Structures are given as structure tokens and as C-alpha cells.
Amino acid sequence: MPVAKQKPIFKGLTIALAGELGGQWTETNIARWVGLREGTFVQQMDESVTHLVCSAEEFKKNGPKVKAALNRKGKCDVVTLDWLEDSMHKAQRLPEGKFSLIKALKAQRKKERDKVKIAKGLEQAEKSVNPNFYHVYCDSSYFFYQVTLDGKVEGERYILTLHESNSARPHMYWFVAKYYKKKGHTQALYYRPSECPGRFDGEFAHFKAFFQTKTGVPWDLRLSKAATGDFTYTPPTGGKPVGFALEPKPEPDPSTDHQQAANQIKTETETKTESPKLLYTTAKLSHEDNVGTGTDASVIMETTYTAAIFTCDVVDSSTTNNDSTKSCASGIAA
Template sequence: MSRPQGKGISSTLAKCDITIAGPLGDDWTYENVARWSTYNGAIFCNVVDKDVTHVLATPEQYKARTPNIKLAIKYGAHIVTKDWFEDSLTKKRRQNEEEYSLRRIDQKAQAKKELEAKAQKGIKEAESFVNTNLYHIYRDDTYFPYEITLTRNDKENGNIGQKYQLYLWESNAWPHLYMFAAKFYKKPRDSHPSIHRPRETPVLLETALNEFKAFFHQKTGIHWDDRIAKAGTTEDNKFQYQPPTGGKPVGSGADSTSATDSASSTKKDQKQAPALDKAADRKRKSPAEPVQHAGSQKRQRREKVKEEDEEKKEGEKPKEKKKEEKPNCENSVSSRTRGKTAANNNKRARTCEDDEDEDDLPVKHHKTTKRQKVEEADTNRDAAVADEGERPEISNLPALVRTMRKTRSRKV
């Protein structure tokens, strides 16, 4: 059948051959679905054949397995709900069939069936072994799984192909609890192994791990920590343990001589060496401190406080003597002011000496008052007038004025 073409025909469902498994309710009849399919570029088929790509059906029809549903399953057509058809027309784009597929009903039913079977299996195993729905294999810090196999091939005693599988289980719930169990296969293809479980209830990790190690030592004759170094050295009548290879984790506490373990230990030693050296240096530098009791420590503190008080008293005595030896100054000037006064006095003395050289004016002392200096100047002037019988020349007046100005600037 050719595809519908022409004006007003959409290509939303082009390349789709559509049919229905039966009445879908309301207006979803064969005629309406055929008309809607044609207007959107699809071909409507009256029967289900190998050319059909989509079959519209209800969940009830799918569960009932009507003839059209069986044919759709046989030819591998998409079995979808009518919502797929309606959403494709509304959004004008073909929708993903997986979201509307009725085959998901089978998938959900199958998943539910598998879950129920798993639960029943776990309950059955819990009666003699461990409920695997509630427990998982324990892994240590190195991510080593505590699920190991021990084998024995003792031809002399006829023990060939015997095997032990040891398990250390950890609970899924928190806080974690642990349980040790083992299976023994008497012959290579033994489908009914015997179960060894030392206790019925879970315990703490330390207890379960000790039971695991004790059982390992009982069957192999070597300790768990020596399993790597002594691998393959046990007698034939004992079980043999083959450590993991290919870089897989071997578990914590193993005395391994592999290159990986030696390299890791070397790196740890290199990192710890500087810290150990520093600690040793501090120990050598710090003096050995004897162990002191609480009573002796209190006694030492009291003695120390007394010594400090005595030192303070001795330090205060010299200061008092110095205070007594200080002169009693009338003006109570500070040391800083006294220093400035001495410097000014020295400066005035030098100024007076310069004046004596320049003007030959007698200055008795730098501390004379202004009045005394003026009187001396008047006396000198009268003496000069008496000797010469006349007033001094004007040429001598500038020197006299300079002298008087200098004397005025001095401070007593």
C-alpha cells in the first residue's frame, strides 16, 4: 500500500504501519484510528502481519494474550498504548516507543518473579548456610575478598580433588555484623557440599576473623599471616592455598616478598624516616626529666616563688640607695632640663669669650645681670670722656650698640 500524500497530510507518523489489537474505548474505533493515521502519513492495517510496525492495545488485552497480541509478539512489532499515538499527534513528532511499551509488563513481572526466587533461595540457604540476601563477602582495607579456596590432592590416601571454600560474611545492615562459614566438596563434581558454620548468630569482626584464621591454620598447617611466604610448602595430606596473582590484593597482614609490597614498604619507610630522625634529635637535645610526683612539684613551686620574692627584694635595695645619693635640687628640674641648661651655659660662655676678643669689653661672668652690664658700659664711657675731655666719636657708637644688643639677648 502506498503512503498517503497530498495537501493537508502530515509526515508525523511516516514509515509507520499501525493497527489495533481490539476496541480501545470511547472514539478509538477502527475507522477513527484509520482516518487519524492517514492524516499523519501512516498506513492503517486491518490485520497484524509482518509489515505492521505498531499495535495499539490495552494492558488487559496484552495480559490476555489476544490473537493480535500473539501475532505482534511473533513478528516483533511495537505493542504500545494509545497514549503513544495521541502524544505523537499532539506534539507532531514520533515519540519513543519504550516509554509506552506494554512489554514492560512482562519485564516487571519477570523481575518480580526473579526477586521472589532469590528471596526463597536466601531463606533456604539461611537454614544451613548464610542468607545471601542479607550478607555480602567482607573486604579488608586492601580490598581483598575473604572468600578463598583450599585444595588437596593426596594420592596416597585417596583424597583427590577435595576442596574447601572459606567465607567471611558481612551484614548489609548497619552496624555491621560478621559470620564465618565454609563449604567442603569431597569430590571434584560434588553438587551437595557439606556446610561448616561454627555459630548460628552473627558476631563482631574480631571474633569472626579469628574463627576464619583458626580454621585456615587447622586445614593448611600454616598461620594466616604466613600464607604468602609459606605457600606451597605444606605436606600433601594438608590443604594447599594458592595466593592471588596478577597484581590482585593479597590481604592485610601477609608476609609477602613481592616487588609491589616491598616497594610500598620502602616508600612508607622513606616517608617515616625524616619524622623518626627529627624525633630522635629532639630526644637527644632535650634533657632527661625525672618523674616527679604531685607533692614534690608543689614543694618546688613554693620554693621557686620564695626565691623570686627574695630576688625582687634584693633588686629594690640598690634603687633606694641611689635615690638617697641624689642631690636635692632647689628648682626640681628633670635630668633632661638639666642637660639643656648646661649646654646653654657652655654656649653663653663661648659667646662671651668671642665678645672679649672683638670689642675688648670686660665681662666678669656670663651670669651677670643686664643692669650690671649697662652700668659697666656707662662707667667705661665716663672714663673715656674724662680722659679725652670730649664725647666719644660716632665711629665707636656701633660697637657699643652691638655690645648692648648682645647683652640684652643673653639669659640669666
């Protein structure tokens, strides 16, 4: 009985088999069905093989044929029987993607890695932050807010980190300090002042306060002042970003301060020297009022300023008014 002609869906492909597939899927039948569709079936692995068909169990055994296929790094697809069967039933070569055992293995390994990553993240979150949800904050100058403070003992250090949330909007922040007692110390101690993440201002304030407590230098002046505490900070070098910092205030000039003080004394002196003139005028007017009303009274004014004593005596109404005025005026002028 003649065999119906099939579409050449396997034309240009060389197919091999690893292990037993069971049922009617013997090497003999597979070789015939592949040949009817203008493909080539071989029993041994060589450089010409484009597809290796095997079960998931056989793939896990990592036998010689599977190893040879994997060593060819993308030049040989390792697929399940479903790819071969479905392609023949649908009379077209199907994409290998969802049938690829290599991709399935990668997905499985990624799944296992993710499980480990999640477990480690939960463990880390108990004392620090979950690294799956936070990263180190970086400002607009590309400076990362993770700094090391070195102690006086070799290997002793603090690592200060300002964390930023990955996706939350607005971003949340969390400050954590990690302490290593000495060189080779792997079990760090953690300091996290906030029980939960917060806005930038609050957590950055914790960051700066801790920095100043350990170094004795305000964070904003870290590039211009030497440390006075038990720990020191070394800024990045080689043109790397150092973050934002305030310019140090210039030291006061003693000569300038002396000149300012002298000017102030001069101003005060000029202001106070007006007082005798004002008092003299008041006394003069009072005397004239007494004369005008016929009152026989004397007006006496005394003004003292620094070391000079100004005394103006105005005699009674029987004395010449002009002489008294001149006498007082000359005394003030002197």
C-alpha cells in the first residue's frame, strides 16, 4: 500500500534519540517518520545533529548524548517527544521553545534560586532590610550612600547604608549601620534606629547623625574637616563622585574684627557727644523761661561723658544772660 506523501517539515534537520521513549516511538519508526518528511535520523551524536529527542528523566541523567548536545551551546536543541509528535500531527515544524528541555532546566534552576533568594531576603529583613525590595540610594551626582568608617583596630569598621525602595511610589527609605569588630569578623552587628521605612528626610537625618557621632564631623563637612572621633571616613578618589557637601566657612580675620570693633566704638562716641549740646539747649531754654516770668531761680546742668565733665552754671536773673550763655557754650566746646 503506497504511503501518503507528507509535507517536508523536517527538511534540513538531523534528529537523534537519547534513551527509550516507549510505545511505538522506537528508533525504527522515528527514522521512517522523519524520513517521510525529508528529515535525517541518526543513531549517534555528531556535529550534524540539530535536534536531540529525549524524556525529562533521561535529560536529568545527563548521559553522553545529552552532554554532547549541551556542549554545542545552542547549536543543538534538546526537546521532548511532544515536539516531534505535535509537529507531525499539525504538519508543520513547531517552535522549539516550550518543548526545550534546556529552557525547562534553566527555568527550574531559576525557580530554585528564587526560593533561596526569598528565604535569604526574609532572614535579612529581620535585622536589616530585604534586599529583594531595596537598593542603595544614589543621588543625582551618582554618589551611592553606602560609606565605610574605619576604626582604630585593624578591620574594625562600620558600613552605613541609606536604602531606597525598588518600586514603591513615593520611594521609602531605611537607614542601617553594620558593624564588624575586627579583621576576619563575618558575623556583623546591625543598628537600625527605625522599626519601619520612612520618608527621605527622617532616614537621612539618622544617617548623618550616626556619621557625626562616630567621626566627630558633620556629614556636610566631611570633605573639609578631619575626624575627631574614634572612626575615620575616606572619601572616594580618582574622580569618583563624592556626594554633595557644604563649603567650609572662612576663618575670621583678627585684623578685620579689630577694625570692626574700633569703628563701633567711634560710632558710639560720635552718638554720645551730641548729649551735652542737647542738655545745654534744654538748660538755656529753662533759664530764659525763668527770666521771662520773673522767677528768681538758678538752673544748674551737669553732664558727664567718659573722662570729660561738662558743667554749665547759669546764675540768677540778676546776672547778664549773654555772659552765662557764652560761658556754658565755651565750656562744652572745650
